[in-house]
Amino acid sequence: MKLPIRVSEESREPIYHQIETQVKSLIVGGQLPPGTPLPSIRVLSNDLQCSVITTRRAYQNLESNGFIKTVQGKGTFVKEVETIKMEETKQKVVIDAFVKAIEQAEQVGCSSEDIRRIFKEVMENKRNGG
Numbered sequence: 001m002k003l004p005i006r007v008s009e010e011s012r013e014p015i016y017h018q019i020e021t022q023v024k025s026l027i028v029g030g031q032l033p034p035g036t037p038l039p040s041i042r043v044l045s046n047d048l049q050c051s052v053i054t055t056r057r058a059y060q061n062l063e064s065n066g067f068i069k070t071v072q073g074k075g076t077f078v079k080e081v082e083t084i085k086m087e088e089t090k091q092k093v094v095i096d097a098f099v100k101a102i103e104q105a106e107q108v109g110c111s112s113e114d115i116r117r118i119f120k121e122v123m124e125n126k127r128n129g130g
Helices: 013-030 041-048 050-063 083-107 111-129
Strands: 068-071 075-078
Touching: 013 041, 013 050, 013 083, 041 068, 050 068, 075 083
Parallel strands: none
Antiparallel strands: 068 075
């Protein structure tokens, strides 16, 4: 199974964290239901063209935080995640995305009012199927 995730060398965020965040998003968003087998560390690192060490770190963090489990000799699978943890994770993912977007907007010189206006336009476009 090939995971629909992308990593960016240009991002200030470490690659292992990019992998971890995107896998969490796929789990809490329901695209990776409990029991879904995940690619091996070696396969995923090959798909993303990053080191095995980087991918292993992402998987270790996901496992220690209760999102995935590794079964010796069988592979790595999505774990059943508690509803409260799912909701907390969804909120954190969205907040982190907003923080990054706001930081980028400020870097290019947008004011708070510009950011609000752009956000409203984007939301309106999404509602209208754009």
